[in-house]
Amino acid sequence: MGNAAHAESLDHTVYHTPFAVEPSFESWNTPGNYRWGYLGADKLPDQMRVWLVQKTDQEVGGVVARGAGFTDSPDAEVLAPGFNLGKSYGDVGIGRHGNFLQWGYSAPPSQMTEPGRRLFLNGIHYIKKFDGKAPLVRVQSSARTDALGLTRLVNRLSLDDRVISRLPQSLRDKYHSDPRALFFVMTFSESLYDRYHEDPNGLTQYYRENLEWVYRDQVFKVDEELKGLGIDSNRKVESLRRLIELLRDAQHAATAKKLLKRYTDQPFEAPQHWRQWFEENKDRIFFSDVGGYKFFVAPAGYVVDK
């Protein structure tokens, strides 16, 4: 990441309190790297509106965090998407996770712009609000949209030699230690390799159509068991309620129980205990891909007004 931020999130309180952040906007050419794994329905524009957080003579030097899945838990928010020449559109230049605010830009205050300095000061004031609010989830996995993005790059990415050397010999032999084939297999599974390794567009379409049932168990899987129950997503709180209801259905109880273990860390066995837990917490339950494709409960009073 270099010197600029995308002109987004500007209505957030961190741009207004206590100091007014008043950037001067510029239109910059959209970096080519933004198009590699872009998943949006519309084509990216040729130019994008940005503002300078700092003025240095370097085009790189700062760091972004992965934007995919960043906001899938109520403990995290994007404060400034970072304009970057190596990662993705929407990756995070300034972001908060719990009591941590990461300022990914590189320059000290003397090289920040006036709006940059104001935002930096506001960030200090803002993070004070999160005293005692440790993150609710830790990074355990990649977001499901990463699966979709990787399908667009599957013929360009290779598994690292060190990783390959640790794979079972039988697997290496089967794929002739081909790093691209092994990347495919270790990311999407052998069965999908058989179906799609010569049809990456078909692979993209497969994940796009099944995005609501994707979860991660070593590879990106589609939850056919959940689909088989007629449940339309693995990340809706309503789906959790439905699984708990199905515990009382003799035909589907075993599958429902298995899926509740897959998508929560709760230890309950009896349906009434599941139902009681759900009713007590339903307003604070959230699902996080990044947190491990599970439902979590935010503690009462955790979410801070912004």
Add this chain to the structure above:
Amino acid sequence: MITLAGARRISLSSAAAVLLMILLVSAGNHAQSPSAPPATAVGKLRILYAGHPGSEREKDFVAFLKKHFDVVQTGNLQTFKEADTQGFDVTLLDWDTNRYEGPQPRISQIFARPVITLGVTGGFICRLGRLKTGYL
């Protein structure tokens, strides 16, 4: 120069000007964010900057912070411990290079004091703690 949101500058001396000033300040207050603190409260936070002692970057940050906060103290990221944050409202973790060799203190998952991590080193500290703000 940092000015508060909505603040106005005016230099008139007549009674009419005083009345005008009152009206302008009132208008300015309406434009200000409802949650913006009064000027006297803005600098009340106690700040710990834990970076590379003696570095130009430390001097740069500390000089800036001292203009805006009543209490600014420095620490060493190399020896940083969670207990160092006691007595401070916000702690900044930084290093004087944006390459990969900065210290990366391991922070426990129960640590909940307000922290700002900065630059590449900050990104690596966050990654070590498996935070979403970690360097990807």
